[in-house]
Amino acid sequence: MSDTIIAVSYNYQNTPVELRDKVALSDDEAKQFIRAAMEGQGEIKELAIISTCNRTEIYAVLREPGHFFDWVTDQYQHLKQVNLKTESADPTILYNAHAIEHLFGVAGGLKSMMLGENQILSQVKSSYELILSLPYSFPILNRLFQDAVRVGKSVRTNTHLCKGAVSISLAAADLTRKIYANFSKLKVLLVGAGETTELTAVHLRAIGVVDFIIANRGEERRKVLAEKFNAKAISLDEIPSALTQVDIAIVATKSKDYLITHDMVKKSLSERKQGSFLIIDISSPRNVDPLVGDLPQIYLYNINDLDKVVAENLEKRKKELPVANEIVREIAAEFREWFKTLEVVPTISRLSGYFEHIRDQELGKFKYKTTEQEFQKMDDLSRKIIRKLLHYPIKELREQNNNGNLTVSKIDTLWDLYRLKSFKKDKE
Amino acid sequence: MILFIHSVNVLLPLIYGVALGMYAWHFFQNTSKIGEYASRALLTAIVLHLVYLVSQGVHFRIFPVATIFASMSMFALNISVIYLIIERISKDRKTGIFFLIIIFCFQLCSSMLITFESPTNSILSNSMFGIHTTLTLFGVSALAISALYSIMYLMLAKEIKRHRFGLIYDGLPALETLENMSRYATGAGIIFLGAGLFTGHLWSYKVLGYFFKYDVKIIASDVAWFFYLFGWILVKIRHLHGLKMSRVAIGGFLAFIIILFVANFVDTTFHSFI
Missing domain, CATH: 1.20.120 (Four Helix Bundle (Hemerythrin (Met), subunit A))
Known part of the structure; x- marks a missing residue:
C-alpha cells in the first residue's frame, strides 16, 4: 500500500486559546518532535510542524495510518509534559487529499482567523526551512511545502484575498500609503496615548514612519509613549502649532469636545509648507470637527469611515474565496498527481507478486502429478516466462516514471486490469 | 516602400x-x-x-x-x-x-x-530642423504627461476626500507619487521645450539670418513657454502642492494646446516662412 499523508490540526476553530498555548511548539520543540519521529522505528517516514498563535499543525507521511495520534499524544506528554488525554483535545485529523488541501488553504490565508492574513505564508515558509535544516530526508513533505508556498504566492498575486486593510489601525496605514509615498519624511501627530493610538503608530512605523509627536492630557502616559516611539511629547494646548508641522494627525481620546477645530486647521493651512494633510479621528465621540474635512488638501476620516472601509475590504476578500479555492484545488491536484506517481514501486512489486501468485497456484496443481525433476524444470520454465512477460511492462513503468510521463490514470488502468487492489485482499 | x-x-x-x-x-x-x-x-x-x-x-x-x-x-x-x-x-x-x-x-x-x-522646401531636410522638432515635441509630450498625471491626481484626491474606494483608489499610485511624476514631467517639459524653441531660433538665424522671425506659431510657442516657466517659478516660490499644482499643470497644458490650435488655425503651414 502507498504512503499516507496526515495532518493533525489544533486551530482557533477547534481548540480554545488556553490549549492552543499549551500545544504551541517553539522551533526547538518542533525539532525535537521531528527528531523523535525520524529516529524512531515507527510508522512515520516524514514529519513537519507549523506552529503559530492561532494554530499548531503536525503534518506527517506514514507507512501505515493507524496510531499516529497516539504517538503525537505520547510526544506531547514526553517532551512538553502536556497530557492531551486529560485536556479533552479535539483536533481535526485529515488524510491525504484533505490534508493536502488543508495545508494549501492555510498557506493561502483561506483558513486564517482574519481571512487573507499575510503573515501565515512566512510561517509556512519557516516550517519548511526548519525541515530543510535537519539532517533527514523529506522527499514528500519537501514537495508538499514547496507547493504550499506556491499556493500562498499565487493566491496573493492572482486574487485580492490578502488586499485591503481589515482593522482600524491597518486601514489608517493603508490610507497613509494611498496619499504619501515617502514615509520616512512624514511627521505624525498622535493625539491621545491609548491602545488604538499606539497600535496605529506601530503600523505606521512598520511602513517607515519615524517622526512622531505625541500630545496627551496625562503627562506620564505621554512620556511613556514618547519614549517608546522616540517622539516629542507635547500638551494638548500645543496642538495648534503642531498642526502646522505634521502630515498626519491620529486622534483617539475620550474627550467630549473637539480637540481639533475648523478654525485651528484653517489657520494652520496658511502656515503649512506640506501638501496633503490626513486626519484620522478614531475617537468616540468625535474629537475633530467634521467641517475640517471640507477644507482643501485635508483628508478627514472618522471611526465610522474606517469601520466602513474594513467592512468593505472583508466583503471584497470573501468574494475572492472561489478563485483562491480554485488555485488551492489546482495545485493540490498537481501534487496528488505527482504523489500518485510515487506508487510506481508498490505497483511493480504488486504486479510481480500477482504474477508470482498465479505461477504458484498453477504450478501447485502439478506438484504431486510429476516427478521432482520434472517439477523443477516446470518451475524454472514458468519463472523465466513470467520474468520475460514482466520485463517490458516494468521497464516501461520505470522509464515513464523517470521521464515524468507516468500519469495517475495509467497506474490506475494497470491496477484495474490486473485487479491489484483485490489481489492483496485475497492474499490477506 | x-x-x-x-x-x-x-x-x-x-x-x-x-x-x-x-x-x-x-x-x-x-x-x-x-x-x-x-x-x-x-x-x-x-x-x-x-x-x-x-x-x-x-x-x-x-x-x-x-x-x-x-x-x-x-x-x-x-x-x-x-x-x-x-x-x-x-x-x-x-x-x-x-x-x-x-x-x-x-x-x-x-x-x-x-x-x-x-x-x-530644402529647409525641412536640414538636420537642425530635426533637432528643433524632436526637442520641441519631447517638451510638449512631457507637458502632456504632466497634465495627465495631474488629472489622475485630481481624480484620486476626489475619491479619497469622498471616502470612495473603487477602481480609481485601487488602481492609481499614491497622491504624492502622482504629484512627483507631474512635477518631474513639467520640469522636463520646460527644459525640452525651451531647448527646442531655442534651437528653432538658432536654426532660423542660420538659415534666414533672423534670430526672431515674425510667425504666429513662434510667438504663440514662445509666449506659452514663458507662461509655463512663470507658472513653474510660481509653484516653487509659493510652495504650491497637490491640488493647486495639479490645477496649474492642467490649466497650463490646456492653454498651451488652445494657443497652438488657434495659431494653427491662423497659419496652416508649418511656419509662415516654410
Whole structure:
C-alpha cells in the first residue's frame, strides 16, 4: 500500500486559546518532535510542524495510518509534559487529499482567523526551512511545502484575498500609503496615548514612519509613549502649532469636545509648507470637527469611515474565496498527481507478486502429478516466462516514471486490469 | 516602400487601439496577464511606429514631422516611449489606460489626415530642423504627461476626500507619487521645450539670418513657454502642492494646446516662412 499523508490540526476553530498555548511548539520543540519521529522505528517516514498563535499543525507521511495520534499524544506528554488525554483535545485529523488541501488553504490565508492574513505564508515558509535544516530526508513533505508556498504566492498575486486593510489601525496605514509615498519624511501627530493610538503608530512605523509627536492630557502616559516611539511629547494646548508641522494627525481620546477645530486647521493651512494633510479621528465621540474635512488638501476620516472601509475590504476578500479555492484545488491536484506517481514501486512489486501468485497456484496443481525433476524444470520454465512477460511492462513503468510521463490514470488502468487492489485482499 | 508606409499608417492606430483596450481591461478587471499583453502590444506598436517614421524619413528624405499631422504621430510615439519607460520602472500598468487614450487619439487623427508628400522646401531636410522638432515635441509630450498625471491626481484626491474606494483608489499610485511624476514631467517639459524653441531660433538665424522671425506659431510657442516657466517659478516660490499644482499643470497644458490650435488655425503651414 502507498504512503499516507496526515495532518493533525489544533486551530482557533477547534481548540480554545488556553490549549492552543499549551500545544504551541517553539522551533526547538518542533525539532525535537521531528527528531523523535525520524529516529524512531515507527510508522512515520516524514514529519513537519507549523506552529503559530492561532494554530499548531503536525503534518506527517506514514507507512501505515493507524496510531499516529497516539504517538503525537505520547510526544506531547514526553517532551512538553502536556497530557492531551486529560485536556479533552479535539483536533481535526485529515488524510491525504484533505490534508493536502488543508495545508494549501492555510498557506493561502483561506483558513486564517482574519481571512487573507499575510503573515501565515512566512510561517509556512519557516516550517519548511526548519525541515530543510535537519539532517533527514523529506522527499514528500519537501514537495508538499514547496507547493504550499506556491499556493500562498499565487493566491496573493492572482486574487485580492490578502488586499485591503481589515482593522482600524491597518486601514489608517493603508490610507497613509494611498496619499504619501515617502514615509520616512512624514511627521505624525498622535493625539491621545491609548491602545488604538499606539497600535496605529506601530503600523505606521512598520511602513517607515519615524517622526512622531505625541500630545496627551496625562503627562506620564505621554512620556511613556514618547519614549517608546522616540517622539516629542507635547500638551494638548500645543496642538495648534503642531498642526502646522505634521502630515498626519491620529486622534483617539475620550474627550467630549473637539480637540481639533475648523478654525485651528484653517489657520494652520496658511502656515503649512506640506501638501496633503490626513486626519484620522478614531475617537468616540468625535474629537475633530467634521467641517475640517471640507477644507482643501485635508483628508478627514472618522471611526465610522474606517469601520466602513474594513467592512468593505472583508466583503471584497470573501468574494475572492472561489478563485483562491480554485488555485488551492489546482495545485493540490498537481501534487496528488505527482504523489500518485510515487506508487510506481508498490505497483511493480504488486504486479510481480500477482504474477508470482498465479505461477504458484498453477504450478501447485502439478506438484504431486510429476516427478521432482520434472517439477523443477516446470518451475524454472514458468519463472523465466513470467520474468520475460514482466520485463517490458516494468521497464516501461520505470522509464515513464523517470521521464515524468507516468500519469495517475495509467497506474490506475494497470491496477484495474490486473485487479491489484483485490489481489492483496485475497492474499490477506 | 510607399505601400508599406500606407499599410503601417493604417495598422498603427489599430495596434494602439488594441493596447488601449487591453489596458482598459487590466484597469477595470485587474487581470495581470492582460496587463502583460497590453504592455507587449504597446511595445510592438512602438517598434512598428519607429520603423514607420524611419521609412518615411528614408523614402521622402525628410525628418517626419514636417506637417502638423506628422507631428501628432511623433507626439504619440514620444508619449508611448516615455510611458513605457515609466511603466517598466514603476512596474505599474494601471495608469496605462490614461496615456493610451491620448496616444490612440493622436495617432488615429494623424493616420486619418496625414498626406505623404516629398518635401518642397530644402529647409525641412536640414538636420537642425530635426533637432528643433524632436526637442520641441519631447517638451510638449512631457507637458502632456504632466497634465495627465495631474488629472489622475485630481481624480484620486476626489475619491479619497469622498471616502470612495473603487477602481480609481485601487488602481492609481499614491497622491504624492502622482504629484512627483507631474512635477518631474513639467520640469522636463520646460527644459525640452525651451531647448527646442531655442534651437528653432538658432536654426532660423542660420538659415534666414533672423534670430526672431515674425510667425504666429513662434510667438504663440514662445509666449506659452514663458507662461509655463512663470507658472513653474510660481509653484516653487509659493510652495504650491497637490491640488493647486495639479490645477496649474492642467490649466497650463490646456492653454498651451488652445494657443497652438488657434495659431494653427491662423497659419496652416508649418511656419509662415516654410
